Amino acid sequence: MSTKPSKxxxxxxxxxxxxxxxxxxxxxxFTCVCPKTGQPDFxxxxxxxxxxxxxxxxxxxxxxxxxxxxxxxxxxxxxxxxLDDLAKATKPRFMRLTAEWYVRGxxxxxxxxxxxxxxxxxxxxxxxx
Numbered sequence: 001m002s003t004k005p006s007k008x009x010x011x012x013x014x015x016x017x018x019x020x021x022x023x024x025x026x027x028x029x030f031t032c033v034c035p036k037t038g039q040p041d042f043x044x045x046x047x048x049x050x051x052x053x054x055x056x057x058x059x060x061x062x063x064x065x066x067x068x069x070x071x072x073x074x075x076x077x078x079x080x081x082x083l084d085d086l087a088k089a090t091k092p093r094f095m096r097l098t099a100e101w102y103v104r105g106x107x108x109x110x111x112x113x114x115x116x117x118x119x120x121x122x123x124x125x126x127x128x129x
Contacts, residue, residue, distance in 0.1 A: 011055060032069065078099075079113050
C-alpha cells in the first residue's frame with residue numbers, strides 16, 4: 001500500500017453510467033509552492049463532475065494532490081493542469097475544478113476551470129415548488 005505522493009490517477013467503473021449525477025469533492029489541504037519565492041501556497045479545491053464510464057478513486061486522488069506539495073506552480077497553471085489530468089483519467093461528461101487560494105500579498109485568488117465532453121448538455125434544472 002503506497003503512502004508516497006504519486007501522479008497516477010486510478011479509476012473505477014461508474015455504478016450508474018445511464019444517469020447524469022454529480023460527484024462533489026472538497027479538498028481543503030492542497031499545497032504547492034510559489035514559483036517565484038518558494039514559499040508555500042495553500043488552497044481549498046472543489047471538484048464537481050458528472051462521470052461517464054469511470055470515477056476517480058479517492059486514495060489515488062489524495063496521493064496525486066500530495067504530489068504537488070514541493071512543486072512550484074502559478075495558481076492558474078496548477079488548477080488547469082489538475083483539471084486536465086483528472087479529465088484525461090476519467091473522461092467525464094462534465095468537470096469543474098474551483099481552486100480557492102489563501103491570501104498572498106493581501107490578495108485572494110479563485111481559479112475556476114471546466115471541461116465538457118463534446119456534445120454533452122446538462123439536463124434542464126428542475127424547480128420544485
